[in-house]
Amino acid sequence: MNKQSLVYRSARAVYRFFRSELYFGVVHLPIGRAKHKAVLAKSVRNDSHTYTCFYRSPMQMEALVGPVVEGLQRKGVRALTIHVFAGSNGGEAYTIASELLHRRPELEFTIRASDLHPHMVEQAGRASYTLQEITQGVSVPEEFIARTFDRDGDRYVVRPHIKQRVSFEQADLLSEQLPQQFPPADLVFAQNVLFHLPPPLARQAFGNILRVLKPHARIFLDGMELDMRVELTQRAGLKPLDYKVRQIYGYSRRHIPENWWDYYYGNEPYSVFSTDRLARYCTIFECTGAGA
Numbered sequence: 001m002n003k004q005s006l007v008y009r010s011a012r013a014v015y016r017f018f019r020s021e022l023y024f025g026v027v028h029l030p031i032g033r034a035k036h037k038a039v040l041a042k043s044v045r046n047d048s049h050t051y052t053c054f055y056r057s058p059m060q061m062e063a064l065v066g067p068v069v070e071g072l073q074r075k076g077v078r079a080l081t082i083h084v085f086a087g088s089n090g091g092e093a094y095t096i097a098s099e100l101l102h103r104r105p106e107l108e109f110t111i112r113a114s115d116l117h118p119h120m121v122e123q124a125g126r127a128s129y130t131l132q133e134i135t136q137g138v139s140v141p142e143e144f145i146a147r148t149f150d151r152d153g154d155r156y157v158v159r160p161h162i163k164q165r166v167s168f169e170q171a172d173l174l175s176e177q178l179p180q181q182f183p184p185a186d187l188v189f190a191q192n193v194l195f196h197l198p199p200p201l202a203r204q205a206f207g208n209i210l211r212v213l214k215p216h217a218r219i220f221l222d223g224m225e226l227d228m229r230v231e232l233t234q235r236a237g238l239k240p241l242d243y244k245v246r247q248i249y250g251y252s253r254r255h256i257p258e259n260w261w262d263y264y265y266g267n268e269p270y271s272v273f274s275t276d277r278l279a280r281y282c283t284i285f286e287c288t289g290a291g292a
């Protein structure tokens with residue numbers, strides 16, 4: 001690299017730092033939060049957003065195969081029961097199964113995955129995808145794709161030993177019957193769904209999710225309004241897992257436009273000055289039994 005391009009790249013890095021970390025992350029944050037509150041109050045939500053992809057959060061998967069599984073094993077859990085709610089076309093549940101089988105081969109586990117929409121459940125059950133459906137244009141490691149799928153022409157079919165760990169069914173997070181349908185589990189995923197529900201319904205769904213957690217359970221909760229997540233997790237006695245919080249949160253924002261406040265799903269930049277930053281930006285929680 002010649003001296004001129006080195007100077008240019010350094011100047012760009014400094015500019016990006018000032019713009020994103022200092023301006024958007026600090027100076028503009030109170031204004032952004034105020035604007036976002038107004039957007040949240042009037043935005044229309046609905047249950048038809050089914051966007052998903054495989055390997056959506058690599059660092060959450062690191063947390064899963066590391067401190068989350070280890071924490072559950074310390075509690076004496078040997079055969080892990082996992083519920084994946086709002087699982088869309090199956091990408092999330094198959095990713096979890098593939099990661100656990102690859103990185104925790106000794107672990108016993110079963111996954112019950114579900115979604116509101118029967119056509120999503122059907123697609124998940126077929127377990128056959130195009131490359132575009134797997135990646136949604138985001139980079140997914142080739143090594144993950146190779147170990148998760150068999151090729152059938154231009155389709156990618158989830159390998160049988162992974163598929164057999166996951167079952168799919170229709171389920172509504174708003175249903176009072178949720179605990180009758182699902183016994184309490186060790187590990188629950190309810191990701192990127194609550195922010196798509198009108199706030200009173202998100203609270204109702206959250207209340208139902210609490211009813212299907214074992215006393216020592218861990219829960220993955222990305223995609224929820226931050227103020228609501230802080231309030232409801234603290235009230236329920238859910239303790240944030242202090243593991244790569246900033247990186248996991250930052251990665252989940254990678255498609256959020258700079259003017260995040262204009263979108264109801266547009267979470268703010270990570271702020272080191274938020275006094276509640278662990279609870280605020282964390283996406284993985286542990287039941288403590290201390291809830292109200």
Ligand SMILES: C[S@@+](CC[C@H](N)C(=O)[O-])C[C@H]1O[C@@H](n2cnc3c(N)ncnc32)[C@H](O)[C@@H]1O
Pocket residue numbers: 047048049050051052053056085086087088089092114115116117120171172173174190191192193196
């Ligand atoms: C944006 S996708 C998220 C998929 C996946 N969890 C992820 O993080 O990639 C939201 C999913 O929530 C589902 N959903 C919406 N309302 C629901 C409800 N009341 N109960 C269960 N699932 C619901 C939608 O059908 C959709 O598949």
